[in-house]
Amino acid sequence: MRFLPVTSNALLVELAELGQTLALLASLQRDPLYGVDELVPAARTILVHFRPSATSAAALVRSIAARDLSQRVERGSVLVKIPVRYDGEDLAEVAHLLRITPEEVVRRHSGSEYTVAFTGFAPGFAYLSGGHPSLDVPRRSTPRTRIPAGAVGLAGTFSGVYPQASPGGWQIIGVTPMAMWDLGRAQPALLQPGYRVRFVDIATLDGAFDTGSVGRPVPDVSPAGDRSSHQSAARGAAALKVKGTGLLTVFQDLGRHGQAGQGVSASGAMDQAALKTANRLVGNRSDGAALETVGGGLQLQSHGETVLAVTGADAPLTVRTTDGRQWSVPSHQAVALADGDTLSIGQPVAGARCYVAARGGFAVAPVLGSCATDTLANVGPAPLKVGDLLGLLPAPAGAVVGMPTLPAPDLPNIEQEVVLDVVLGPRTDWFTRESVARFAAQRWRVTPQSNRVGLRLAGEMPLERAIPGELPSEGTVLGALQVPPSGQPVLFLADHPLTGGYPVIGAVAPHHLDRAGQVPVGAWLRFNPIGAFEELNSTELQPSAA
Incomplete structure (x- = not known):
């Protein structure tokens, strides 16, 4: 086995061939390791997500290295x-x-x-x-x-x-x-x-097809699955009518974790701290669903009396009444709207995404346990469209509106270079020494082809590989910097694929993921490696003798 760093809460176990991978996976599923949240197996690797508060990379490496890989996994009966x-x-x-x-x-x-x-x-x-x-x-x-x-x-x-x-x-x-x-x-x-x-x-075939133990044929090739629509407001209940959507407005929460076995990644809010703050400001649970909108243009009209909070990007907010009066309101605090009032979000001056929480929460149906919209996998509620009526739930008794706060002090903008800390690995050694140095020294422009799947970057000099071969698909993490044959990296964001077949030179450190989610198109990035790339060696990580 080889143990490769991925980020501060994940490591990659590399094995010799698929049989060993399946044997280790079976062992880890039979006898789980404390602190491990999820396993993402691939052809010759297993990506191990863990909680640093519960365990460490060193402890996991020692435990995994001791596992027996001699038992081959038998095929299932289905x-x-x-x-x-x-x-x-x-x-x-x-x-x-x-x-x-x-x-x-x-x-x-x-x-x-x-x-x-x-x-x-x-x-x-x-x-x-x-x-x-x-x-x-x-x-x-x-x-x-x-x-x-x-x-x-x-x-x-x-x-x-x-x-x-x-x-x-x-x-x-x-x-x-x-x-x-x-x-x-x-x-x-x-x-x-x-x-x-x-x-x-x-x-x-002649006649009907026997599908075997499970499954059913369908008349035409179907998409990934019907996505749930937004629930309309019940008669007499408070609601928000969508008068404008901006570039893209979707429902997000903290994501649908634990679905890797079905090929489903977590998705969730790009700036999770901003989502939690928005919910706190209106008295909701921090993990409740909120609206995530890119740029300006979102307009929400209140049906009945509502309380909203907008956090995340630094954007101007305006309230307009039905008789035409309007005034500016601050972000990062609760805002009360009367029946007919419309809240509008302008173009951010820093950051890229705003989050809108409503007191009581949105009446939106979860999909696989989450209200997050995964734009790549096509899972979750559909993006908002003009005319949608978003039902709101009643606020629970005793819910307390939070005190006003301030936007994050380090919101990215296009005027200043954005520095992101990165952990090198797991495939840093697939690149030339010059390219690894260039990765950190050169600045990278965020191109218009960027979205919730990832930031597509362009640098003056592409990164060059030291190993030209094809990499078998392996698990990828939020923040991974995958490098396709063009040599121009892609920074994986919330809706990234669960696995990928291009080498990852490094990953944005967890403490900078929210910042990465707020980087606007046109901004310049620099990457700051917070340590050298080194394999996690099980013998060197043994605890010292007393």
């Missing part, structure tokens, strides 16, 4: 049969790479039994191992910007099915009409780790 139309746009190219006919590719793919090794990339996306040994093909050199839902693909020795339309670099050999992800099911992800999978050529 068999899922997936019908496939083998007409994918890369089928001929795959046949050419393997020097066989397209018909032989289909025969080998449908003639093997697979096992769900792990999940990631997107909700319901399963990495399937154990197919015909000859089916080993590289990812596409240039990923497609859109692959349809249900696309069946190959990458390396793995096979997989895209649960929703998304970008991707796998070689597409067919498509299935079966839904991989359906929020209408008790278990939304059709394929779970350990399940057995067999692909069936639709051309060979």
